[in-house]
Amino acid sequence: xxxxxxxxxxxxxxxxxxxxxxxxxAAELERHIxxxxxxxxxxxxxxxxxxxxxxxxxxxxxxxxxxxxxxEQVRSEAGDSQEATATRRTPRWQLGLRPLAGLAxxxxxxxxIGGYAISDSGSGGAKTTTVITGHSPGVTAQMVREGExxxxxxxxxxxxxxxxxxxxxxxxxxxxxxxxxxxVPNSDGTxxxxxxxxxxxxxxxxxxxxxxxxxxPTGKPIVSVAIPN
Amino acid sequence: MKIxxxxxxxxxxxxxxxxxxxxxxxxxxxxxxxxxxxxxxxAYRIVGERGAAEDVVQEAFISIWRSxxxxxxxxxxxRSWMLGIVRNRAIDFLRSKAGRAPKLDFDDDAxxxxxxxxxxxxxxxxxxxxxxxxxxxxxxxxxxxxxxxxLAYFGGFSHSEIAxxxxxxxxxxxxxxxLGLEKIRGELAGGLA
Numbered sequence: 001x002x003x004x005x006x007x008x009x010x011x012x013x014x015x016x017x018x019x020x021x022x023x024x025x026a027a028e029l030e031r032h033i034x035x036x037x038x039x040x041x042x043x044x045x046x047x048x049x050x051x052x053x054x055x056x057x058x059x060x061x062x063x064x065x066x067x068x069x070x071x072e073q074v075r076s077e078a079g080d081s082q083e084a085t086a087t088r089r090t091p092r093w094q095l096g097l098r099p100l101a102g103l104a105x106x107x108x109x110x111x112x113i114g115g116y117a118i119s120d121s122g123s124g125g126a127k128t129t130t131v132i133t134g135h136s137p138g139v140t141a142q143m144v145r146e147g148e149x150x151x152x153x154x155x156x157x158x159x160x161x162x163x164x165x166x167x168x169x170x171x172x173x174x175x176x177x178x179x180x181x182x183x184v185p186n187s188d189g190t191x192x193x194x195x196x197x198x199x200x201x202x203x204x205x206x207x208x209x210x211x212x213x214x215x216x217p218t219g220k221p222i223v224s225v226a227i228p229n
Numbered sequence: 230m231k232i233x234x235x236x237x238x239x240x241x242x243x244x245x246x247x248x249x250x251x252x253x254x255x256x257x258x259x260x261x262x263x264x265x266x267x268x269x270x271x272a273y274r275i276v277g278e279r280g281a282a283e284d285v286v287q288e289a290f291i292s293i294w295r296s297x298x299x300x301x302x303x304x305x306x307x308r309s310w311m312l313g314i315v316r317n318r319a320i321d322f323l324r325s326k327a328g329r330a331p332k333l334d335f336d337d338d339a340x341x342x343x344x345x346x347x348x349x350x351x352x353x354x355x356x357x358x359x360x361x362x363x364x365x366x367x368x369x370x371x372x373x374x375x376x377x378x379x380l381a382y383f384g385g386f387s388h389s390e391i392a393x394x395x396x397x398x399x400x401x402x403x404x405x406x407x408l409g410l411e412k413i414r415g416e417l418a419g420g421l422a
Binding site (some may be wrong): 008010011012013014015017018019020021031042045046048051052053054055056057058059060061062063065066067069070071073074075077078107119171 | 252253254257259261262265266267268269270271273274279280281282283287288290291293294295305306309316317318320321364366367377378381382385386387388389391400402404406407410411413414417
């Protein structure tokens with residue numbers, strides 16, 4: 001390679017680090033660097049200069065709702081992963097015999113837009129009510145209550161329009177308040193929300209709301225779960 | 230193995246990543262609390278809209294949650310790796326939205342100044358002080374060098390687009406990029422690194 005060619009490559013390194021090369025140019029440079037220790041050294045020498053650029057940005061406080069949504073989704077996926085693992089490890093015939101440790105009550109559920117069906121999984125006093133809503137395909141809801149905390153699991157959810165999130169609500173008497181749970185469906189249409197302060201709650205509802213949540217529900221519930229007292 | 234949040238808080242980023250790869254939400258929560266602020270600030274700096282910045286950060290962090298094991302410490306710090314993911318997602322957003330990135334107000338120094346922070350925590354205040362020093366290093370660059378760097382990194386423009394925009398030869402743009410990065414690198418070596 002002549003000196004001019006190498007100088008051109010050297011200038012390309014900076015553009016590459018800044019993401020300013022086209023895909024073809026970037027691939028060409030990567031091939032060159034793989035065979036050129038001098039350019040590789042140049043790449044590593046300049047890399048820190050690009051890595052500090054994000055740190056020059058004026059700090060802007062991230063919304064708390066963003067953290068809440070992220071953690072709802074992450075904990076939901078972690079729970080799904082653990083359940084899948086447990087299911088794989090436990091013979092099916094044993095599942096019905098597993099003790100529901102710590103569950104003061106396994107409660108369920110629901111009034112729905114399009115009707116509902118109740119099934120009793122039987123063992124250990126556990127009951128599950130599956131609700132079919134007016135959506136197609138129907139949303140399935142399961143509510144598990146443990147003391148003052150409830151875990152609402154939804155399945156068959158549609159993906160939300162851009163800018164929308166799911167928000168959980170609790171109703172005590174005639175008063176409906178936010179359960180402070182914002183979440184989004186997983187890619188497989190499932191979602192899980194944790195609802196604190198279940199005492200006195202007679203209904204748990206979920207609506208689609210603008211990102212960041214609403215003070216009051218702005219639309220019809222996607223699912224409404226009646227909590228037996 | 231799942232670890233308690235209090236224990237996760239004592240782990241270095243590089244130690245958190247394997248935990249995240251094992252789907253430990255407490256480890257992920259600590260990771261977000263450490264870096265979510267700068268991630269959101271960067272996304273907002275690039276896309277210029279709060280809602281879009283939230284979408285970018287959410288997508289980036291979920292991708293990290295689902296693929297945390299792909300972090301390679303040979304390529305730099307976890308924070309830099311994460312910010313690279315956020316930056317790429319933000320630039321993708323700009324390009325998908327407009328068919329190309331919007332033109333930056335690169336003649337106005339306020340492009341780095343006009344988004345005030347709100348109710349800074351102590352940690353954020355410290356970071357802001359560091360940010361101020363780093364911005365000083367960037368501000369020390371000749372305008373022609375800082376322009377091309379900002380247009381490329383924060384605007385997502387290619388070198389040829391920048392050359393057309395500034396009406397200068399392509400080689401001039403690449404040369405300014407290199408000179409600018411070398412000066413920043415020199416400042417880092419002089420005490421900011």
